[in-house]
Amino acid sequence: MLYVVIFFFLVSIYIYCLLGGADFGAGIIELGEKRKFKERTRHLVSDAMAPIWEANHMWLIIAVVILFNAFPLVYTTLLVSLSIPLILMLIGIILRGTAFTFRHYDAIKDSSQELYSKVFEYSSLIVPFFFGLVVGSIVSGNIVTNPSSFYEGYVNPWLNLFSISTGIFVASLFSFIASVFLTSEISDKSILNGFILKSKKSIVAAVAGGLLVFISSIIDNVHFSESFFGNYLSIGLMLIATACLPLLWKTLEKGSKWISRILVGAQLLFILGAFYIVYFPTLVIIRNGSSLTFYNSAAPEITINYLGWALIVGSLIIFPALFYLLRVFKTEKKSAAGKL
Amino acid sequence: MDNLFAARSTMAISLAFHIIFACIGMTMPFLMVISNWLWIKRKDEIYLQLTKAWSKGVAIFFAIGAVSGTVLSFELGLLWPDFMKYAGAIIGMPFSWEGTAFFVEAICIGLFLYGWNRLNPYVHWISGLLVGISGVLSGIFVVCANAWMNAPAGFDWVNGKAININPVAAMFNPAWLSQSSHMIIAAFIATSFAVAGLHAILLLKNKNNLLHKRALIIALSFGSIFAILQPLSGDHSAKDVAKRQPIKLAAMEGHFITEKGAGLTIGGIPDIKTETTNFGIKIPKLLSFLAYGNFNAEVKGLSDFPKNNWPPILPVHFGFQIMVGIGFLLAFVGVLFWILFWKWKDKITVNWFLKLAAICTPLGFIAVEAGWIVTEVGRQPWIIYNIMKTLDAVTPVPYQVVHLILFLIVYLLLSIMAVWLMSRQIKVLDNFRDLKRS
Numbered sequence: 001m002l003y004v005v006i007f008f009f010l011v012s013i014y015i016y017c018l019l020g021g022a023d024f025g026a027g028i029i030e031l032g033e034k035r036k037f038k039e040r041t042r043h044l045v046s047d048a049m050a051p052i053w054e055a056n057h058m059w060l061i062i063a064v065v066i067l068f069n070a071f072p073l074v075y076t077t078l079l080v081s082l083s084i085p086l087i088l089m090l091i092g093i094i095l096r097g098t099a100f101t102f103r104h105y106d107a108i109k110d111s112s113q114e115l116y117s118k119v120f121e122y123s124s125l126i127v128p129f130f131f132g133l134v135v136g137s138i139v140s141g142n143i144v145t146n147p148s149s150f151y152e153g154y155v156n157p158w159l160n161l162f163s164i165s166t167g168i169f170v171a172s173l174f175s176f177i178a179s180v181f182l183t184s185e186i187s188d189k190s191i192l193n194g195f196i197l198k199s200k201k202s203i204v205a206a207v208a209g210g211l212l213v214f215i216s217s218i219i220d221n222v223h224f225s226e227s228f229f230g231n232y233l234s235i236g237l238m239l240i241a242t243a244c245l246p247l248l249w250k251t252l253e254k255g256s257k258w259i260s261r262i263l264v265g266a267q268l269l270f271i272l273g274a275f276y277i278v279y280f281p282t283l284v285i286i287r288n289g290s291s292l293t294f295y296n297s298a299a300p301e302i303t304i305n306y307l308g309w310a311l312i313v314g315s316l317i318i319f320p321a322l323f324y325l326l327r328v329f330k331t332e333k334k335s336a337a338g339k340l
Numbered sequence: 341m342d343n344l345f346a347a348r349s350t351m352a353i354s355l356a357f358h359i360i361f362a363c364i365g366m367t368m369p370f371l372m373v374i375s376n377w378l379w380i381k382r383k384d385e386i387y388l389q390l391t392k393a394w395s396k397g398v399a400i401f402f403a404i405g406a407v408s409g410t411v412l413s414f415e416l417g418l419l420w421p422d423f424m425k426y427a428g429a430i431i432g433m434p435f436s437w438e439g440t441a442f443f444v445e446a447i448c449i450g451l452f453l454y455g456w457n458r459l460n461p462y463v464h465w466i467s468g469l470l471v472g473i474s475g476v477l478s479g480i481f482v483v484c485a486n487a488w489m490n491a492p493a494g495f496d497w498v499n500g501k502a503i504n505i506n507p508v509a510a511m512f513n514p515a516w517l518s519q520s521s522h523m524i525i526a527a528f529i530a531t532s533f534a535v536a537g538l539h540a541i542l543l544l545k546n547k548n549n550l551l552h553k554r555a556l557i558i559a560l561s562f563g564s565i566f567a568i569l570q571p572l573s574g575d576h577s578a579k580d581v582a583k584r585q586p587i588k589l590a591a592m593e594g595h596f597i598t599e600k601g602a603g604l605t606i607g608g609i610p611d612i613k614t615e616t617t618n619f620g621i622k623i624p625k626l627l628s629f630l631a632y633g634n635f636n637a638e639v640k641g642l643s644d645f646p647k648n649n650w651p652p653i654l655p656v657h658f659g660f661q662i663m664v665g666i667g668f669l670l671a672f673v674g675v676l677f678w679i680l681f682w683k684w685k686d687k688i689t690v691n692w693f694l695k696l697a698a699i700c701t702p703l704g705f706i707a708v709e710a711g712w713i714v715t716e717v718g719r720q721p722w723i724i725y726n727i728m729k730t731l732d733a734v735t736p737v738p739y740q741v742v743h744l745i746l747f748l749i750v751y752l753l754l755s756i757m758a759v760w761l762m763s764r765q766i767k768v769l770d771n772f773r774d775l776k777r778s
Contacts, residue, residue, distance in 0.1 A: 055446040058439070065438075069433070080737060093411075094411065097407040105765075106764060107396065150738060302507060303430070318447075325450055
């Protein structure tokens with residue numbers, strides 16, 4: 001049953017990065033859009049995200065609940081050591097969800113629309129950054145369980161080059177996912193090429209971000225690059241993910257929506273897999289050299305069993321419902337959802 | 341400001357903020373489903389307009405509720421890591437069920453809000469109904485977790501550790517039914533009366549507006565049923581508390597001295613120094629009867645318990661009196677509604693009744709907040725009753741006051757936005773209807 005729980009935890013993180021990541025990335029793309037195309041891109045993003053964003057962000061809650069239910073020590077360790085970036089991330093999550101909804105549902109469409117858009121766009125940038133910052137901090141080896149100072153306990157764990165690079169990488173990765181998803185939403189051929197170009201730009205940014213992660217791991221003395229390049233599976237997955245790129249440009253140009261979406265989903269899986277295989281089953285690396293793993297932080301067997309069953313039964317309900325939702329809103333030619 | 345007080349305040353404002361939107365999220369789907377059904381069956385366009393008008397408000401409140409709920413799942417650990425270290429494995433199960441229920445809710449609300457033109461009308465209607473059902477379920481599950489804090493079960497606490505964990509016994513602890521039923525009913529009452537009050541205010545401005553009239557009737561029909569049931573649920577809850585947390589009951593009642601055949605004090609101002617409650621209306625023997633079913637039962641007084649384990653008496657007592665007072669008032673208005681509706685049907689919208697409904701607008705929510713103060717503050721100094729104290733659970737991270745101020749600002753901002761957006765939606769709705777008529 002522990003493997004069931006581990007599986008669902010990793011799947012939740014993956015799906016959150018894919019679907020929730022696409023939502024965040026869409027805001028980043030809106031932010032980076034040229035002034036003359038802003039309105040058009042904003043409409044595209046609103047229509048694409050509106051019916052599904054609430055569901056997409058549930059995966060974060062599922063991952064958090066699995067964490068505090070099945071691996072409570074990991075949950076509490078992270079929420080104490082990384083409380084500052086997590087609080088900032090939460091504020092970003094609040095601002096983003098509400099700004100997006102207010103933009104859509106404000107009955108009067110006046111100058112407040114610009115304010116909602118700005119809040120949505122900037123918070124869409126900072127949340128993935130802090131999310132990546134937290135992920136990087138987890139393995140950067142600076143987490144201390146008995147700190148002797150405020151800085152050592154609650155700032156140093158995340159204020160380092162490696163964590164910051166991971167934050168930048170995650171933001172660029174999410175932009176890439178979003179650009180592919182958005183491109184697949186477009187039915188107007190004349191603007192298709194502009195969006196394909198965006199996706200090419202964002203993959204360059206993501207690759208640069210990835211390189212930054214590797215370089216900073218060497219500078220910061222984080223045991224990441226050597227493990228990664230010493231692991232054939234990691235290298236192999238990364239190569240496959242890269243090989244998918246030319247395929248992806250083709251399917252986007254052809255307008256094969258679902259194949260493009262599945263391809264980028266696969267790429268994300270390979271990329272995340274490539275990175276995490278290096279660490280599995282570690283969840284948190286503590287500075288004194290010890291680490292919290294799935295195995296040594298697991299809750300008692302009975303808790304794991306009940307959670308495992310809850311996840312299995314829950315997924316039998318949720319996955320079909322989610323597929324239905326996506327089918328209803330993502331299988332028509334026009335990108336406008338049935339609005340009120 | 342000391343860290344414990346800041347942490348408590350942060351948790352309190354996060355919960356107090358979230359609960360309003362959770363109540364709306366649990367109730368509005370049912371009101372919309374009723375008006376949607378009437379549209380499907382009677383083909384009267386006013387019901388369609390009403391459902392859509394309500395949906396626009398709901399979308400906003402739902403989003404705020406969802407993000408504030410996300411915050412809470414983190415705040416549990418950000419503020420009370422030593423609680424979650426132990427409680428996570430014990431009481432995590434209802435949270436996982438709540439996650440599933442809320443997930444279904446999020447999916448279905450996407451279908452309901454955006455699927456008008458894409459779904460078969462009956463499928464669309466069912467998606468709305470599912471939002472309500474899954475919302476209520478997630479509310480029940482999460483309250484089970486809170487109930488566990490008051491009635492810890494499903495583990496043995498040995499040498500500062502939890503062993504022999506039984507998640508099922510923990511989730512279905514002795515308080516789960518009374519607490520969750522009381523909360524769901526409260527959510528229905530608070531939202532329905534607020535909605536009814538809002539439409540009553542709009543009706544006072546525009547007497548013949550059919551949309552507002554129908555809205556008022558749907559909201560009050562729904563809410564009044566639960567308002568009438570709530571005193572029974574309250575009695576169930578109070579008897580429960582009397583059995584399991586006698587000190588909480590004593591604080592609620594301002595009852596200082598252990599007494600057989602204890603009287604019920606309505607109102608009153610507790611004086612901690614003299615350990616008396618003054619200025620209340622005392623009904624002899626009634627407290628013993630209500631709490632234990634026996635006019636001569638012994639009701640423990642606060643002085644029977646060590647003073648350092650007393651909860652803050654004043655907020656618990658006043659919260660309780662306010663909640664019960666409002667509860668009975670709304671029950672009365674509920675009964676009044678049914679009598680008048682049975683006699684006058686549509687003519688119920690006379691000025692004095694509309695004004696009464698308008699006054700009731702915020703009362704249900706005030707009662708909800710008062711009730712939560714009673715149960716949460718009344719449990720102090722415990723975070724897990726008789727097992728772990730709140731001060732032993734708080735985060736070691738300093739400067740919690742910064743955390744508090746940040747979220748205070750965010751919640752204040754969102755509250756202002758919610759009110760402002762509502763006023764704009766109402767303005768547009770009324771302009772639209774005026775245009776239609778002219």
